[in-house]
Amino acid sequence: MPVPSSLVGCRSEKATTEVTPRWSMAYAAALDDSTPCYFDTRVKVSFVAHPMFPVCFEWPVIVGMRDQMERAGLKLSEAMRGVHASHDLVIHRAIHPPERLTTIAEIVSAERRSPGAFLVTRLDTVDESSAPVCSSWYGSLYRGVDLSGPDCSLSAAPALPSSKTSPPSRSTSVVHVSAGLAHVYTECAQIFNPIHTDASVAEAAGLPAIILHGTATLALAVSRIVASEAGGDPRRVARVAGQFRAMVPMPSDIAVRIDARDRSGDGEAIFFDVLNDRAAPAISNGAIVLR
Incomplete structure (x- = not known):
């Protein structure tokens, strides 16, 4: 239907x-x-x-x-x-x-x-x-x-700010995704979707294996950006946005790439993406607005 x-x-x-x-x-x-x-x-x-x-x-x-x-x-x-x-x-x-x-x-x-x-x-x-x-x-x-x-x-x-800065990127940090992260994230976040933790359900959904939650991938990026761009103060984060694209397998390494930082309204906007272990965009058009 x-x-x-x-x-x-x-x-x-x-x-x-x-x-x-x-x-x-x-x-x-x-x-x-x-x-x-x-x-x-x-x-x-x-x-x-x-x-x-x-x-x-x-x-x-x-x-x-x-x-x-x-x-x-x-x-x-x-x-x-x-x-x-x-x-x-x-x-x-x-x-x-x-x-x-x-x-x-x-x-x-x-x-x-x-x-x-x-x-x-x-x-x-x-x-x-x-x-x-x-x-x-x-x-x-x-x-x-x-x-x-x-x-x-x-x-x-509301409309997101747009970057006025052209590549190359400002910085890239590599984050290791452990084999059990989806299971840990499921229990700690209390977000249960079996495609992330049950291999048979993932296979039935047409996936090659269990994959990391999109929100976990985004949260990992937010943590790195708060540390490097917000002085370690998460209270400055006013907005987080992104589009989920390629899958993140486990274990693997992802790369959080900060493309630009521009003034936006009363604060600043950080533009980023996240690449999976095959250099495909797991998150594209990422933006974090700081107070």
């Missing part, structure tokens, strides 16, 4: 999450990021979660939307063809565990692309005082699945 564009406008139930220090510390540890502000609970004002931590409490909301998609006619086998194709996270403020946060999602666009139907889900998270914490635009590509109805869009993410 095709994905119906009438799904645009569908909203999830509100989901409330307890973000504990144990959970946020485990997430940073999975990334082998030992920045003190992720672990030193003695200094409450500076103890924060990793900038990519919102993917942890957003994932169950994304999964919960699948029931609506199935009721609209999308088969489970077709849903399994969905891949996380793009991610754009706006961070209104850093997360200071322990916190109680509430997230709601809405499918905001659907369009035809040559590989399949492309849906974007917007997720908004607020704290107990209803103040905004973060907003994400989560792009899903359903490979080989058509879209029924016209292309439709309710809203889009």
Whole structure:
């Protein structure tokens, strides 16, 4: 069955999450990021979660939307063809565990692309005082699945800054991806998708082997860029965006390549990509905006 564009406008139930220090510390540890502000609970004002931590409490909301998609006619086998194709996270403020946060999602666009139907889900998270914490635009590509109805869009993410600097790149750092990283990341992030940890499920999905989560690859890049470009202060990160492309096998080495750094509004924008072990772009059009 095709994905119906009438799904645009569908909203999830509100989901409330307890973000504990144990959970946020485990997430940073999975990334082998030992920045003190992720672990030193003695200094409450500076103890924060990793900038990519919102993917942890957003994932169950994304999964919960699948029931609506199935009721609209999308088969489970077709849903399994969905891949996380793009991610754009706006961070209104850093997360200071322990916190109680509430997230709601809405499918905001659907369009035809040559590989399949492309849906974007917007997720908004607020704290107990209803103040905004973060907003994400989560792009899903359903490979080989058509879209029924016209292309439709309710809203889009704010325009990203563009680089005014030409290559060559500013710097490149190599990051080793261990054989068990997907399993560690799954448990520490509490993001379970068996294509990343179960070889039989990965094979059934047409993959050569289990692969690293796109959000894990992006988080590894964010860690390196915070260390090298933000003075080790993740509270400066206001936005993280990128498009997921080539697979990252395990074990392997990836290269985080910083292409440019330019002024952007009240801060600066870091433009980057991530190459896998075959020099193919695992993440392209990456951007991090710093306060």
